[in-house]
Amino acid sequence: MGFASYLLRRLLLLIPVVLGATIVVFAVVHVIPGDPAWSALGFWAGKTQVEEWRKLMRLDEPIHMQYVHWLGDLLRGDLGKSFFTYRPVAEELARRAPITAELSIVALAIGMVVGIPAGMISAVRRDSAYDKMSRFVAVAGFSVPEYFLGMMLILVFAVFLRVLPPGGFATLQESPADNLQFLILPALALGLPIAAVYSRFTRSGMLEILDQDYIRTARAKGLTERLVIYRHALKNALIPIVTIIGMNIGYLMSGAVLIETIFGWPGMGAYLYSGILSRDYPIIQGTVLVIAIVFVLSNLGVDLAYAFLDPRIRFGRE
């Protein structure tokens, strides 16, 4: 089966998953007891006011019709309006998505730049003091809650050393220098735990590869250790690492909620948090759905890249 039909099949398989995700998202808000009218209008709202509002938000219809309407709006790119500001959720998400993307990409880059070499050295110097240290640091790295790490970074670099701002944001267009200054701490807080994961996977991947016959052959034919490691081992050891990127995307999305909140970084995560605080259901619904779609698509991308990189994976076969 060719790549095109494989891709098509994978995309078709996504449809039921995404449709299922919309049902879950919808159910979270609508099936669970509690009337959003009270949270939107406040405790003192009058009965007629509540009824009018419910009509406006189409909450007076039967539940399946509400879902159909919501899905219809969704297909037109309409995620509804905020209960409080009445600003369209889709517009707000479009504005905030690049802001979250910037933070996530830089965090991912930090994770790779720190984690891959750390894991590689660990594998090459197996069971050395460095290896033991770096393995411990790696487990510690993904055990620490990213928001705790973020607050400790603020404490050290913003409060005690006063070298970086404790939070805030400037767009890249306004001032690249300010943008960078605000970016460093949140990106580190998100990126260092990722580095820990990369270092672990790189180490175990390298160790497996270094045991293989072709590495012995490479050594036997007199290649320098450097060449063996870089040209032969690392290249193949990195292939499985592509799959972790998929895991990272989910982590980055969850981490964004916490880290953006702490650092005042106005991305999708902070938006979701503001929606939660004010029980603004359209915001919660819309953001979670967009996150799920990004997550599913990036996982598909990772699968495709993996299949592409490793010729042993046959397209079209499970």
Added chain:
Amino acid sequence: MTMVSVPKSVSSIGLGEAREIWGYMTRSKSFTIAFAFLVLMVIAAILAPYIAPYDPVEQNVPRLLKTPSFQNLMGTDQFGRDVFSRVLYGARASLSVGFASIAIAATIGILLGMIGAYRGGLADTAVMRFMDIMFAFPSVVLAIAIMAALGPGLLNVILVVVFISIPQFARMARSTIITEKEKPYVVAIRGTGASTLRIIFQHLLPNSMAPTIVQSTIMMAWAILTESALSFLGVGIRPPTPSWGWMLNDGRAYLITGQWWLILFPGLAITLTVLALNFVGDILRDAFDPRVRRRGKIL
């Protein structure tokens, strides 16, 4: 979410092997330290009312935001409450979420996965499609959304963590059973006319214990992280019940003014507990794998 690779072939663990496994684990210094730490945390959680020097919710206005001292080992918070006592009591919330939710989720998840794998057909398809949908969400984001709708509370946190962890266990159980059920011994037992239930409970279930224990340990670490993240965001455990995540949320307001003890101690409590669970999980995985165990090199 943490992915766990499980030992490829697992056989029923006999007494001799159990001794060998325990021997392997206790030879590892990091296992011994991590395990001892976890035991200590459980004891602290159970005996909190007897160990804690102060009432964790009692306010003491004259002693607000005091730095750590002999009187208050970890200082006091913005209401003059003793941080050390609160950290001790916080262990109760975190550990009970960890234990309770993972025990429930493992039971349900494994049953679902087994039924799916053993029965195949429609049951399997239904279970697996549901799992696919659950995997479409980054787990913490889904947890936050559900908690936002349900409202805070210990029981709700457990419910949400159970709901989200079920697919992990189901998937693991399913893959174990699918490989196990075609093995000659199972085919032979089936040939003797044993019932499906008997095959599942007497043969397949014991044989999937090893990966389950490893998975549970790692998932418990995840559950504790999730509980603290939810509480930190204000949708987890309801105050004034002390919870590490909520303490961090409290401490956030005093970050800029430099009251570091409000953050450091609850944060360390979470990190060390999760770290210890991850270490135990790691070493358990190696210990259950005969190939690794007999090679003998450990951290």
